[in-house]
Amino acid sequence: MINTTKESLFITLALCTTVCCAQRELTYLLQEKQVQLHQVEHYLKEREMQPLDCHEEWTTEVSQKLTNPTVHYRDVQRVFNVYFHVLNENNGQRTVPIDEADILSAVANLNGAFNAYNIFFKYRGYGEINDTYRSVVYLGGTRTFDELVTYAKTEGLYQENSLNIFIAATIRMSQYDTREIAGLANKPGVNVVVNDKYLLSSTLTHEVGHNFFLHHTHANWNSGNCELAHYNDGVEDTPPSVPFNTTDIAGDCHSYLGNLSNDQCGIAIRDIPASNFMSSYNLPCRDLAHAVFTEGQANRMHTAIEAYPDVFEPVKTTLASLYQPYTGNYTAEATETIKFQKGFDYEFVSCSDNSAVKQRFGKEETPVGHPYNTAVKILQVSATTTMNCRTAPTDSFQGGEVISYGVLLNGMYKVKKLNALDIASQRYLQELPTGYNRITITYKNGQRESELCFKQNK
Numbered sequence: 080m081i082n083t084t085k086e087s088l089f090i091t092l093a094l095c096t097t098v099c100c101a102q103r104e105l106t107y108l109l110q111e112k113q114v115q116l117h118q119v120e121h122y123l124k125e126r127e128m129q130p131l132d133c134h135e136e137w138t139t140e141v142s143q144k145l146t147n148p149t150v151h152y153r154d155v156q157r158v159f160n161v162y163f164h165v166l167n168e169n170n171g172q173r174t175v176p177i178d179e180a181d182i183l184s185a186v187a188n189l190n191g192a193f194n195a196y197n198i199f200f201k202y203r204g205y206g207e208i209n210d211t212y213r214s215v216v217y218l219g220g221t222r223t224f225d226e227l228v229t230y231a232k233t234e235g236l237y238q239e240n241s242l243n244i245f246i247a248a249t250i251r252m253s254q255y256d257t258r259e260i261a262g263l264a265n266k267p268g269v270n271v272v273v274n275d276k277y278l279l280s281s282t283l284t285h286e287v288g289h290n291f292f293l294h295h296t297h298a299n300w301n302s303g304n305c306e307l308a309h310y311n312d313g314v315e316d317t318p319p320s321v322p323f324n325t326t327d328i329a330g331d332c333h334s335y336l337g338n339l340s341n342d343q344c345g346i347a348i349r350d351i352p353a354s355n356f357m358s359s360y361n362l363p364c365r366d367l368a369h370a371v372f373t374e375g376q377a378n379r380m381h382t383a384i385e386a387y388p389d390v391f392e393p394v395k396t397t398l399a400s401l402y403q404p405y406t407g408n409y410t411a412e413a414t415e416t417i418k419f420q421k422g423f424d425y426e427f428v429s430c431s432d433n434s435a436v437k438q439r440f441g442k443e444e445t446p447v448g449h450p451y452n453t454a455v456k457i458l459q460v461s462a463t464t465t466m467n468c469r470t471a472p473t474d475s476f477q478g479g480e481v482i483s484y485g486v487l488l489n490g491m492y493k494v495k496k497l498n499a500l501d502i503a504s505q506r507y508l509q510e511l512p513t514g515y516n517r518i519t520i521t522y523k524n525g526q527r528e529s530e531l532c533f534k535q536n537k
């Protein structure tokens with residue numbers, strides 16, 4: 080017996096040392112920019128490393144009002160403001176570099192995970208907290224997450240109208256227990272802290288899932304109370320589960336291979352929803368490319384959002400806000416300062432014809448600038464809705480021309496040059512000759528629009 084105890088103690092220590100060393104090496108590679116934040120999941124997967132996991136307190140109460148969701152996710156679209164706090168050392172430095180591009184990628188990842196379930200995120204900026212003491216968060220004892228949130232509120236840094244996401248240098252069990260945690264979240268709530276290495280992993284989506292009152296898919300598995308064990312996570316379409324490591328899962332991402340000692344409630348644990356965002360973190364099943372929520376989880380999130388208006392109403396915003404740039408000024412000369420957050424499929428369409436696409440951007444692209452006379456379409460929100468039409472101000476015209484062909488397009492033609500005043504007055508439109516006319520307008524910003532129209536004989 081003594082030998083066995085010693086052996087298992089040794090294995091536990093060895094395992095922890097391996098995990099700790101591997102995490103330290105990852106931090107070093109991120110610091111040296113040999114690995115980018117968005118490559119972290121790939122890095123861990125390639126080396127078959129067990130990623131750090133989230134810590135959720137066991138659920139001891141059944142939240143009956145959420146057991147049978149009353150809201151279907153298809154029925155309503157909701158948009159939430161999201162704001163980030165980067166926790167630095169006193170001198171403003173940090174080991175793992177984080178810039179605004181990383182933060183915008185994090186918002187894009189959230190939208191990528193939640194949009195299919197009618198939850199959207201509007202980026203509202205980020206701030207930096209230069210305080211070495213605050214940059215490390217402990218689960219218990221001192222320097223807790225609650226303390227950090229209180230500190231941000233006291234300092235006037237907290238954003239009452241947004242989800243507040245803190246990016247920490249590390250999150251540990253306690254002052255004395257150096258085991259690291261990937262992220263923590265209030266549940267229900269609007270605050271998340273994420274271990275910086277895991278900013279662009281599925282961890283952030285997982286934590287925001289907690290905000291919207293999702294439990295782990297293995298919630299209550301060892302509660303000792305069979306009613307709770309059967310209640311599981313309170314979501315009907317997630318099978319009962321247990322916590323597990325990557326090595327406990329078959330390649331199909333749902334067959335459980337581990338040793339289950341807890342089946343006293345008659346629950347057969349064979350299928351594990353390993354690709355679910357709320358499962359134990361394992362790769363490759365729960366990486367950003369594969370992880371999903373279920374429809375039941377989506378309904379539960381929307382039901383929770385309605386059930387806790389005090390928590391969620393202050394951080395909601397409008398769908399229209401998504402169609403506005405996150406930075407830049409429409410009145411400024413340099414319109415290239417206008418940028419839209421990436422993560423959506425955008426179309427800039429003619430203000431007068433929403434099927435005439437002038438520019439298109441994919442989810443990985445950041446739309447820069449907003450062409451005159453176009454409105455914005457976001458395909459994740461709607462295939463038809465357009466908003467934020469940008470008309471051209473009269474002082475934006477450079478010049479243009481009308482090429483008149485008459486009634487035969489391939490015949491002779493004559494060219495009339497237009498100056499900025501001609502275009503602003505629109506008088507040339509009344510003076511168009513009968514037949515085909517190609518009207519071209521150029522703007523001071525370099526934008527050029529050309530249109531062929533047919534003028535009927537009066």
Ligand SMILES: [Zn+2]
Nearest residue numbers: 133134135295
């Ligand atoms: Zn969790």
